[in-house]
Amino acid sequence: MATRETDGYHHGDLRATVLRRAAEQVASEGVDGISLRVLARLAGVSHAAPAHHFGDRRGLFTALAAEGYTLLGDELGAAGPDLRDAAVAYVRFALAHPGHFAVMFRSDLVRADDPDLLAARGRAGAVLSGGVGALGDVEDPATVQLAAWSIVHGFASLWREGAFERSDLLDGAADPEVLARRVVDRLTFT
Amino acid sequence: MATRETDGYHHGDLRATVLRRAAEQVASEGVDGISLRVLARLAGVSHAAPAHHFGDRRGLFTALAAEGYTLLGDELGAAGPDLRDAAVAYVRFALAHPGHFAVMFRSDLVRADDPDLLAARGRAGAVLSGGVGALGDVEDPATVQLAAWSIVHGFASLWREGAFERSDLLDGAADPEVLARRVVDRLTFT
DNA sequence: GGCCTAACTTGTCAGCGTCAAGATTGTCCC
């Protein structure tokens, strides 16, 4: 099927296949519960095949992170120039792509100097900065941006790890995006 | 010398020794760069000795997380009832004990039903809730608490991973606690 | 048709977590 273009020696789409599976596995079992050999097995190739595309384990996570920043850039771009909309979009991205999100900020798992990673991250940052610029008159835009980034990043992380559920701060099965907007609304931007 | 009470068969303080080293290693090299066997070697015991105290790898991280929640509870308690002070204390804890912090919210690394963990976490949560109660008249205290938790957690995580340094949001070598307070001050609590 | 390169395989290695079984030591009770 779609996973193989040729069913012989060459897989045909191994890089994308492994990357997709890796995102799923990281999302469901965490970063530690992942193995290049298992990913290779799932893709129907030999244990060393993924190494050709990613180098090593770190390379796989780096590629995953780069893809994540690309997706985040897209999401932020689609949200438009309003910073509050962008904030909610950040949360939406994190919860829609947990496998990517779990890796993107882990400097111990990612090769910091990877060109693809840097490019994708730079783009996402530029999109966000544009949103802050659109705010108009702000006394201390850098602090505002730090605060906004912190609050959405923290919210997404804590939600993802189930920290909120364990506390009694959630009223029933609240929608994370609704809640995220409510939380972001406690920020003053002026 | 203080690490061994007897230099014979029994180490005497293995559990605490391993835990301390583990915190250091996690802080410096990340969770993945840690190995029970290396920790055992560093403590001068056989490779299977730590298992007696922690069961398995997951047990080690669980113990580390529990210790982290205890430390966090102490820090929050020392900060007093003011929620802004507590928020800064949260950041201070995270940056002072990065090895613990890195593990505390990783549900994939921690045994969720561990009694020690639950007790320590419960205590830290109670201390924090007390601080929110001391705020007085608040329209929606749950949302306020979510927002405060999110912003400090996100700030600490992003700072820790070096995300802020990579952006151009920091003016020079800013003190994280000062910056944290400035960021928290963008929150409206009423 | 022949070459070149990318993609993948096979084989191997040391290190890891985990388990089982045995050795050593401190403690407590008589």
Place this chain on the structure above:
DNA sequence: GGGACAATCTTGACGCTGACAAGTTAGGCC
């Protein structure tokens, strides 16, 4: 003081993993 007992640590083994090296196959390009 001595013996049972539990806690602590060792030794040895197993399968799995990431990484590396060397060989094999296929596709593209002149």
